[in-house]
Amino acid sequence: MHAIALIGAGRIGHIHAANVVAHPGLRLKHIVDCDPAAATALATVHGAISSSLEAALADPDVAGVIVASATPSHVPLTLAAANAGKAVLCEKPFGGVTATARDATVRLNQLGAHVLIGFNRRFDPHFAGLHVRLRAGEIGPLEALHLTSHDPAPPPADYIAASGGLFLDMAIHDFDMARWLLGASPETVFAAGSCLVDPAIGAAGDIDTARIVLRSADGRLCSISNSRRSGYGYDQRIEAYGAAGMLRVGNVAANRVERWDASGEHAATLQNFFLDRYADAYRAEIGQFAAVLDGAVPAITPHDAVAALELAEAAARSARSGCVEQP
Known part of the structure; x- marks a missing residue:
């Protein structure tokens, strides 16, 4: 069973948290949010723990990271998770500027990162x-x-x-x-x-x-x-x-x-x-x-x-x- 860290405890974060918990091959371990109270509330519902970004990415048990935070944070958080050796599911859009996203894609390819973009449709x-x-x-x-x-x-x-x-x-x-x-x-x-x-x-x-x-x-x-x-x-x-x-x-x-x-x-x-x-x-x-x-x-x-x-x-x-x- 793969341990998951979820970044973002907002509307989309709630959806992803419930679906991770319901999946037989996944376990929700960490929830990270800039509002610790929101992270704690969602973690309490699903039996996870509210964590800092650094703690979640440093956890060797975590195999995958879901980036469900605000759009401007998508690229830097995806890169941080990939640098930590984690697979990533990143919500759309992959940042707001094409040049930044293109540069990040080059870096992710260099890392051999496994990144799924959340175009859910x-x-x-x-x-x-x-x-x-x-x-x-x-x-x-x-x-x-x-x-x-x-x-x-x-x-x-x-x-x-x-x-x-x-x-x-x-x-x-x-x-x-x-x-x-x-x-x-x-x-x-x-x-x-x-x-x-x-x-x-x-x-x-x-x-x-x-x-x-x-x-x-x-x-x-x-x-x-x-x-x-x-x-x-x-x-x-x-x-x-x-x-x-x-x-x-x-x-x-x-x-x-x-x-x-x-x-x-x-x-x-x-x-x-x-x-x-x-x-x-x-x-x-x-x-x-x-x-x-x-x-x-x-x-x-x-x-x-x-x-x-x-x-x-x-x-x-x-x-x-x-x-x-x-x-």
């Missing part, structure tokens, strides 16, 4: 099933993609101020999904953004609504729709088009019960937010990390994280310039 069973069937050629060669990612409601302004912006914080998932489904990194990016949902987001210097078009070297297109507010729930859809048809993943409702009456069809609301919609994906992600600790090659690497960051930065430049940009 690749592990969603619905999206993973679409990927398998796409690769099997069910609709012929992929020609175009459309990705929809709309949050149910905007986050508070203080979150926006520290998020790195919509393209880095929110669309980064879609950039990774586009690369995964296309099987290649897009060569051009065109993006447009506005603040239409919450004036406080604009006051914080960000946008809350965006449309993005990615184009691959062979001309295939991927369009992405992002919004901080849907008005009808957590909207997560994929449509993949080929000569022989379409593969589609629709939204997941809270349940599958429907009622039909004279006024029409009535169904359950969509799952509320990512903690519910991607619960299975987070569990599978921890399963992949356990496999990495057993010697498997990470399914999503820092190279993938750098490529997604390059697309996010190109999208931000395009939204400012109004021009097509190259990542």
